Amino acid sequence: MAEATMQQATKRNKQVVLKEYVKGMPTEDNFELRKSTILPFINPDGTKAVLLKNLYLAVDADLRRQLSGEDYPQIQLKPCAIKRGSVISGYGVAKVFKSTNPDYNEGDYVWGITGWEEYTMIKDDPQFLRKIKHYPDVNKSYYTGLFGIGGFAAYVGISNVAAPKQGEVVYISAAAGGVGQLAGQFAKLNNCYVVGSAGTDEKVHLLKNKFGFDDAFNYKKETDLGAALTRYCPNGIDLYFDNVGGPLLDEVLLHMNPNSKIVVSGMISQYNHLEKPDGIHNLFHLVTKRIVMEGFHIDNDNLNYYDEFVDKVSEMLYCKNITYLEDPKDGLENAAAALIGIFYGENIGKQVIVVADED
Numbered sequence: 001m002a003e004a005t006m007q008q009a010t011k012r013n014k015q016v017v018l019k020e021y022v023k024g025m026p027t028e029d030n031f032e033l034r035k036s037t038i039l040p041f042i043n044p045d046g047t048k049a050v051l052l053k054n055l056y057l058a059v060d061a062d063l064r065r066q067l068s069g070e071d072y073p074q075i076q077l078k079p080c081a082i083k084r085g086s087v088i089s090g091y092g093v094a095k096v097f098k099s100t101n102p103d104y105n106e107g108d109y110v111w112g113i114t115g116w117e118e119y120t121m122i123k124d125d126p127q128f129l130r131k132i133k134h135y136p137d138v139n140k141s142y143y144t145g146l147f148g149i150g151g152f153a154a155y156v157g158i159s160n161v162a163a164p165k166q167g168e169v170v171y172i173s174a175a176a177g178g179v180g181q182l183a184g185q186f187a188k189l190n191n192c193y194v195v196g197s198a199g200t201d202e203k204v205h206l207l208k209n210k211f212g213f214d215d216a217f218n219y220k221k222e223t224d225l226g227a228a229l230t231r232y233c234p235n236g237i238d239l240y241f242d243n244v245g246g247p248l249l250d251e252v253l254l255h256m257n258p259n260s261k262i263v264v265s266g267m268i269s270q271y272n273h274l275e276k277p278d279g280i281h282n283l284f285h286l287v288t289k290r291i292v293m294e295g296f297h298i299d300n301d302n303l304n305y306y307d308e309f310v311d312k313v314s315e316m317l318y319c320k321n322i323t324y325l326e327d328p329k330d331g332l333e334n335a336a337a338a339l340i341g342i343f344y345g346e347n348i349g350k351q352v353i354v355v356a357d358e359d
């Protein structure tokens with residue numbers, strides 16, 4: 001191709017790069033905004049490839065694990081560490097810009113693993129990429145949360161792992177985040193009594209007035225978490241949906257009822273020191289109260305009923321049986337700050353980066 005035509009065709013490709021491995025809390029210094037370019041022509045060597053135009057990126061807490069340069073083999077969770085100098089990769093929503101992969105056509109909307117950049121080239125078979133089916137009332141950005149990994153986790157965690165019964169007391173931590181807001185609403189649909197905690201009064205207001213929680217409290221304002229749990233769950237807790245882990249989990253163990261259940265969705269309070277997590281001291285309560293504690297995560301084993309989940313939950317949304325809140329931030333320039341922000345509780349609802357217009 002003539003050089004002039006190539007230059008004309010070259011597209012700008014802003015990228016968010018991991019500049020330094022993260023130790024402790026992430027800071028802006030760990031990331032760099034790189035101004036790169038990409039040639040929107042693919043298949044020069046005859047292999048199949050998809051070029052994605054990224055639209056929305058999910059700001060997921062689990063990304064923190066991948067930024068430390070450690071693979072944590074004992075944790076056995078994929079995807080593994082992102083290498084220093086590489087573009088951040090994670091879940092997002094994109095439009096197929098060019099394709100020589102017979103499974104994807106130009107113009108298809110997809111969600112799955114992509115890059116924190118304007119365009120992402122995926123050669124051979126994508127690691128994880130699914131076509132988006134259109135449903136009324138469903139924004140495509142919802143595939144970063146409600147219909148992405150977090151929403152599916154809330155659904156699997158409540159419906160399949162916890163299966164709470166009518167009247168049971170359910171307590172949810174990080175309740176105003178992407179997972180918590182949905183886990184609480186799914187538990188309400190099972191006619192449970194649902195209490196949530198979050199770190200600002202604004203979030204507490206949302207939990208009670210938008211998401212329909214029976215009660216909620218601002219854990220950052222409580223000087224004695226045990227006293228708060230006694231106040232909000234005076235008859236004890238039948239199901240703890242744990243998004244946080246650490247000292248809060250330790251305290252909750254004291255408030256669990258006999259034959260109750262702790263479903264562990266995540267442990268965000270530990271992600272910035274996974275190499276030396278906090279100790280839990282009250283585990284003997286598992287024995288004396290016959291508490292079942294079960295963790296889960298979304299992987300290929302549960303993705304086989306993902307389509308059924310989307311059908312069911314889009315119907316719930318359409319019928320206004322559930323509602324969903326996301327917190328969009330414009331531009332890759334703000335992506336690093338958005339990721340840092342979730343560890344300070346700055347997001348209200350699912351944190352999403354808006355990269356480009358859908359068209």
Ligand SMILES: NC(=O)c1ccc[n+]([C@@H]2O[C@H](COP(=O)([O-])OP(=O)(O)OC[C@H]3O[C@@H](n4cnc5c(N)ncnc54)[C@H](OP(=O)(O)O)[C@@H]3O)[C@@H](O)[C@H]2O)c1
Nearest residue numbers: 153174177178179198199243265266267268269297298345
């Ligand atoms: N099992 C799975 O397959 C799966 C899938 C997706 C996500 N998850 C897990 O689910 C949990 C929630 O994810 P999400 O997407 O809902 O998160 P999110 O929307 O990003 O919300 C994160 C919230 O967690 C709270 N938080 C942050 N650091 C904390 C700390 N040190 N102590 C207590 N609270 C803290 C903050 O809210 P406040 O402080 O204001 O409450 C923050 O806004 C995470 O642990 C994540 O890893 C699990």
